Amino acid sequence: MRYDVLIIGAGPVGSYLANLLAREFSVAVVERKGSLGGKACTGIIGAENYERLGLPESAVLNKLRGAV
Ligand SMILES: Cc1cc2nc3c(=O)[nH]c(=O)nc-3n(C[C@H](O)[C@H](O)[C@H](O)COP(=O)(O)OP(=O)(O)OC[C@H]3O[C@@H](n4cnc5c(N)ncnc54)[C@H](O)[C@@H]3O)c2cc1C
Numbered sequence: 001m002r003y004d005v006l007i008i009g010a011g012p013v014g015s016y017l018a019n020l021l022a023r024e025f026s027v028a029v030v031e032r033k034g035s036l037g038g039k040a041c042t043g044i045i046g047a048e049n050y051e052r053l054g055l056p057e058s059a060v061l062n063k064l065r066g067a068v
Helices: 012-021 047-053
Strands: 005-008 027-030
Touching: 005 012, 012 027
Parallel strands: 005 027
Antiparallel strands: none
16 A cells, blocks of 8 residues: 555654644554554643644643643
């Protein structure tokens, strides 16, 4: 099968990019692990990206003022 775009790695970046590109191109994502999502994530999302991604209010479990 032929695709316009091949993305190596289904971490956050590869998955998000695939979602964007799939609107105009046929996209395949190759992941070497048995699960998607890349590295472990604590679940912290910056306010700017939260708004950019258009996530629902129900996705917010807690609000933080900062993290170290
Ligand atoms: C413990 C921990 C907690 C974190 N918590 C947060 C958080 O709360 N908020 C936050 O914003 N960030 C957090 N991060 C950082 C976040 O996980 C990374 O910034 C993010 O995963 C980077 O995404 P990525 O898609 O660039 O890379 P990765 O997540 O590393 O994904 C790359 C993917 O490519 C695959 N891959 C690599 N080489 C190949 C190959 N040759 N063939 C096929 N597949 C391949 C890998 O298996 C992996 O699934 C955390 C990181 C860790 C380790």
